[in-house]
Amino acid sequence: MLSNTSKMPGYSVSLSAWKCKTGDKLAKIKGSVCHDCYARKGRYNMPNVVDKMEERLKFFNALDFVPQMVAMLNKTRSPYFRWFDSGDVQNVRMALNIIDVVKATPEKKHWIPTKERKIWQEALKLEALPDNAVIRYSATMVDDTPPQDWEHSSAVVKNAAPIGHECPAPTQGGKCGECRACWSRDVKTVSYHKH
Numbered sequence: 001m002l003s004n005t006s007k008m009p010g011y012s013v014s015l016s017a018w019k020c021k022t023g024d025k026l027a028k029i030k031g032s033v034c035h036d037c038y039a040r041k042g043r044y045n046m047p048n049v050v051d052k053m054e055e056r057l058k059f060f061n062a063l064d065f066v067p068q069m070v071a072m073l074n075k076t077r078s079p080y081f082r083w084f085d086s087g088d089v090q091n092v093r094m095a096l097n098i099i100d101v102v103k104a105t106p107e108k109k110h111w112i113p114t115k116e117r118k119i120w121q122e123a124l125k126l127e128a129l130p131d132n133a134v135i136r137y138s139a140t141m142v143d144d145t146p147p148q149d150w151e152h153s154s155a156v157v158k159n160a161a162p163i164g165h166e167c168p169a170p171t172q173g174g175k176c177g178e179c180r181a182c183w184s185r186d187v188k189t190v191s192y193h194k195h
C-alpha cells in the first residue's frame with residue numbers, strides 16, 4: 001500500500017490522480033498546476049497500476065483504515081511520511097481519518113499536499129490538526145502566489161520568481177537530500193519548478 005521512492009526520505013501513499021475532485025477540473029485548464037499532470041500519463045495508465053490505485057481507494061474507504069494505516073506506518077523506520085504523492089483527499093470523512101492517523105503516530109512527521117481547501121476546512125472545524133502534520137494548500141495556477149490565509153502552502157513556478165522556500169530537488173538529482181522543508185511548520189510556502 002505504501003511506496004518508498006528514492007526521491008524522498010520516507011514512505012508515501014497515493015491515490016489515482018483521475019479521482020482528484022478539484023484536480024480533475026484543473027487538469028482541463030491550461031496553465032493550471034494540474035494541467036499535463038504526470039500522474040495521468042504513461043505508466044500510471046498501465047492496467048496493473050490502475051488496479052493498484054483501485055485497491056488503494058478501497059483501502060482508504062475501509063472501516064478499519066485508521067488502525068491498518070497506523071500499523072503500516074509503525075513498521076516504517078523513517079520519521080517522515082508523505083500523503084498523496086498523487087491524488088488528493090476525497091471527502092471530509094477521509095480527511096478526519098487522516099487526522100486520526102496523524103494523532104496516533106506522534107513520532108512521525110506528516111506532509112499533506114492538497115487542493116481540496118473546502119474538505120480540509122470542514123474537517124478542521126471538527127478536529128484540530130496535530131503539530132506533527134503540515135497541510136500544504138496548493139496555488140491553482142502555475143506562477144500564481146498561493147492564498148496567504150492558509151497556514152502552509154505551495155506554488156509551482158515556471159517564469160515567476162520562487163515564492164518562499166525554493167525546492168532544491170532539481171539541483172540535487174531530483175532528490176530531497178537533507179531538505180525537509182515540505183514537512184516543516186516553519187516554512188510557510190514551498191515553490192516547485194514546473195517540469
Ligand code: SF4
Pocket residue numbers: 166167168169175176177179180181182183190
Ligand atoms: S522542498 Fe525539500 S522536502 Fe520538499 S520536495 Fe523539495 S527537496 Fe523535498
